[in-house]
Amino acid sequence: MKIALIGYGKMGKAIEEIAVQRGHEIVAKIDATGSLESLADQQVDVAIEFTRPDAAVQNILFCIEKGIPVVVGTTAWNHEFPRVKAAVETKNGAMLYASNFSVGVNIFFEINRRLAQLMNPHTEYTVNIEEIHHLQKLDAPSGTAVSIANDILGNSSSLKQWKLGEESAPEVQSDELAITSFRQPDVPGTHVVSYRSEVDTIEIRHEAHSRKGFALGAVIAAEFLNGKKGIFTMSDVLKITHK
Ligand SMILES: NC(=O)c1ccc[n+]([C@@H]2O[C@H](COP(=O)([O-])OP(=O)(O)OC[C@H]3O[C@@H](n4cnc5c(N)ncnc54)[C@H](OP(=O)(O)O)[C@@H]3O)[C@@H](O)[C@H]2O)c1
Structure with missing residues (x-):
């Protein structure tokens, strides 16, 4: 898979290591000074977003607008969830959010x-x-x-x-x-x-003993999301059913 990393801090770097180990290619690494627009000009199978609470929503909306499935690990933006959900539905997009990927x-x-x-x-x-x-x-x-x-x-x-x-x-x-x-x-x-x-x-x-568990879960989530439409969580990835 061709993966774009939005956010290249502690988690972005840990995800890169695991993704490459699992045979994926990192086609973009975007930090606070980078431009999302560069993603529109290349093939990206899935974007993985780990940035900061005040940046997450605009990054997610950009991906949905451009038809890029997005795995979101940034926390503390839940109050904006209805807006993101509406965008996914309108654009027939794909998003997977987990407050914790481990x-x-x-x-x-x-x-x-x-x-x-x-x-x-x-x-x-x-x-x-x-x-x-x-x-x-x-x-x-x-x-x-x-x-x-x-x-x-x-x-x-x-x-x-x-x-x-x-x-x-x-x-x-x-x-x-x-x-x-x-x-x-x-x-x-x-x-x-x-x-x-x-x-x-x-x-x-x-x-958690390290960030590896979160990073591995995020990459497994990206593999799951590739080719799907809709909103998913780690319960879907791990097939944990709530009673
Ligand atoms: N769901 C989970 O399992 C899980 C696990 C761990 C962490 N998290 C969450 O993931 C988020 C990131 O954690 P972290 O430990 O990786 O933080 P971090 O080390 O501070 O890294 C954040 C990265 O985001 C970049 N960034 C900031 N604003 C951006 C923007 N507008 N566009 C693109 N990139 C931007 C930063 O760039 P600069 O360096 O240039 O500022 C930095 O590369 C936090 O919300 C944290 O709570 C979730």
Whole structure:
């Protein structure tokens, strides 16, 4: 496949390495000083977009306009999702977005949904989410933590919204799900969901050891998207079905 990288930072470079290992050709590398217009003049099978929250939407819309399928890893642009979805539908385009491309995290998402269903009747437990990332990360909470939170909210009768801040104490009844964000040197991404009661704690945890897992998932997603039309997620790639 001929792949264009939109964003050539930590993730763009990690994706390049994996894509070349898997036999693909990188035909463009565009950073903040580069021009998207160069993509219109060449054959690109799939673009992979890992830039920054305030740049993602215009990059995605450009790809859709030009008929280039686009895999999107940039997080924190979800409020613009309806506009992007409308553009994909109007142009009969192709987009795959994941807040986290790691295979392990997508399995973790499924375990989180199932655990939330099991815990829903047990109101003596208080659930909290903790996420830890490297110091350069621009958004907080992480897109992955927001996905985890939305899956818990979708399976809870008592929680109505998530909030960024201090974790909730077990004795406090609240309809808010707390997400606590920490920024530490050299942490690719750690997420913990814990349910605490007076008598015990249940915890599930995913810890990325490097960016390789995200990069591999993004390349597998690009291979999946090539030749398809519509909007997809990693659940489609990994054939994880939600119950
Ligand atoms: N979904 C996932 O699995 C996953 C995993 C890891 C990270 N992420 C997300 O991916 C994004 C990028 O992460 P990163 O660690 O690679 O960040 P990074 O190292 O800061 O790299 C960002 C890159 O985007 C470029 N850029 C900025 N504005 C641009 C624009 N308008 N057009 C084209 N390129 C532009 C930057 O160029 P300059 O260097 O010239 O500024 C840089 O090359 C973040 O939103 C992060 O949260 C997602």
